[in-house]
Amino acid sequence: xxxxxxxxxxxxxxxxxxxxxxxxxxxxxxxxxxxxxxxxxxxxxxxxxxxxxxxxxxxxxxxxxxxxxxxxxxxxxxxxxxxxxxxxxxxxxxxxxxxxxxxxxxxxxxxxxxxxxxxxxxxxxxxxxxxxxxxxxxxxxxxxxxxxxxxxxxxxxxxxxxxxxxxxxxxxxxxxxxxxxxxxxxxxxxxxxxxxxxxxxxxxxxxxxxxxxxxxxxxxxxxxxxxxxxxxxxxxxxxxxxxxxxxxxxxxxxxxxxxxxxxxxxxxxxxxxxxxxxxxxxxxxxxx
Amino acid sequence: xxxxxxxxxxxxxxxxxxxxxxxxxxxxxxxxxxxxxxxxxxxxxxxxxxxxxxxxxxxxxxxxxxxxxxxxxxxxxxxxxxxxxxxxxxxxxxxxxxxxxxxxxxxxxxxxxxxxxxxxxxxxxxxxxxxxxxxxxxxxxxxxxxxxxxxxxxxxxx
Numbered sequence: 473x474x475x476x477x478x479x480x481x482x483x484x485x486x487x488x489x490x491x492x493x494x495x496x497x498x499x500x501x502x503x504x505x506x507x508x509x510x511x512x513x514x515x516x517x518x519x520x521x522x523x524x525x526x527x528x529x530x531x532x533x534x535x536x537x538x539x540x541x542x543x544x545x546x547x548x549x550x551x552x553x554x555x556x557x558x559x560x561x562x563x564x565x566x567x568x569x570x571x572x573x574x575x576x577x578x579x580x581x582x583x584x585x586x587x588x589x590x591x592x593x594x595x596x597x598x599x600x601x602x603x604x605x606x607x608x609x610x611x612x613x614x615x616x617x618x619x620x621x622x623x624x625x626x627x628x629x630x631x632x633x634x635x636x637x638x639x640x641x642x643x644x645x646x647x648x649x650x651x652x653x654x655x656x657x658x659x660x661x662x663x664x665x666x667x668x669x670x671x672x673x674x675x676x677x678x679x680x681x682x683x684x685x686x687x688x689x690x691x692x693x694x695x696x697x698x699x700x701x702x703x704x705x706x707x708x709x710x711x712x713x714x715x716x717x718x719x720x721x722x723x724x725x726x727x728x729x730x731x732x733x734x735x736x737x738x739x740x741x742x743x744x745x746x747x748x749x750x751x752x753x754x755x756x757x758x759x760x
Numbered sequence: 761x762x763x764x765x766x767x768x769x770x771x772x773x774x775x776x777x778x779x780x781x782x783x784x785x786x787x788x789x790x791x792x793x794x795x796x797x798x799x800x801x802x803x804x805x806x807x808x809x810x811x812x813x814x815x816x817x818x819x820x821x822x823x824x825x826x827x828x829x830x831x832x833x834x835x836x837x838x839x840x841x842x843x844x845x846x847x848x849x850x851x852x853x854x855x856x857x858x859x860x861x862x863x864x865x866x867x868x869x870x871x872x873x874x875x876x877x878x879x880x881x882x883x884x885x886x887x888x889x890x891x892x893x894x895x896x897x898x899x900x901x902x903x904x905x906x907x908x909x910x911x912x913x914x915x916x917x918x
Binding site: 495 | 809813814815816817818819820821852855856862863864865
């Protein structure tokens, strides 16, 4: 959020209406009291702003009356309640489509997010995320998002990652992750990124549908092809290769494209021996 | 992001004191609240709100305190201003420490103790534990159905 609707001289009227709206809502939510803790007032205020779509909607809202502003707020609250229900549906979907390998932080995160619709209160704390999100995504949710918007974006990205992991045999994924991140089931690590890296490089070097197992020789070939070259060059090649990777969940292609670009930067920035931290090279194919 | 909060809330005491109403309330009990006293009570309220990290969104607390405590047999003209200021400070302190208790319940609970074991001493009231005050407030709001809260000795234990 920015402070345009407080600092701009033209938005002074809106600021006054927001103050009046905040007073009315605090009186409603904290019936019987004439004061609240400052943190509570701030939380309700930020909830009002989020539900009204501020600051983007400041221009539209500055010209309407207080009753109309209140109606807009109620409409916004209903919209965020619907978003919370959507988040709950996504969490249920994620819980039913977990990857073929176990990870404690992912399991606990999904379990916590299933409770989100019951814990989320768009009236009092619309910007909050009353859940425990331990599992980190390969491409984090933008920090500009908050509340239900954040959770929905997180779950969509998680579903993309897990649907990708689910297209490969459990044994292959487990072998790769065990080599790349020993003890991964109990660690707070992202499972998608190392598997995607191998899959994208494998598709690049050997064509679509190739195994995610890469050899030391494959790593050397990768380095000879992209080492010390501009990241853009590698990114174009990896993005093209990623186009052939299995895509199940909506939004996969865009996600793969971002991950391919990030992978390219890392490949081009390291020395040959450093590739072992980016792709997982098996000493022999019998490792899978 | 705190600067986004409306300026009136940043000041933590947006509500104007109804001086006339305060004076009228006190006059019912033969007491006088001068404009100077009203201003001091108002400043105390502002400072207490800030000290306790609270913001006010509706008026009425000083007026309610005056209505509730002026009938007390322990209130006299000489100490009226000091007592009301002390009660104002205590109100916002206990408001933080007793979440879920309404303004009216809290003021009534404070009155029961002030007129009871405190014998009109605001200092005694200040020594009451929030838990004990909460029990008094809840039992009163339950219409006396629960056993009276035992608050004796709480002040000594604080």
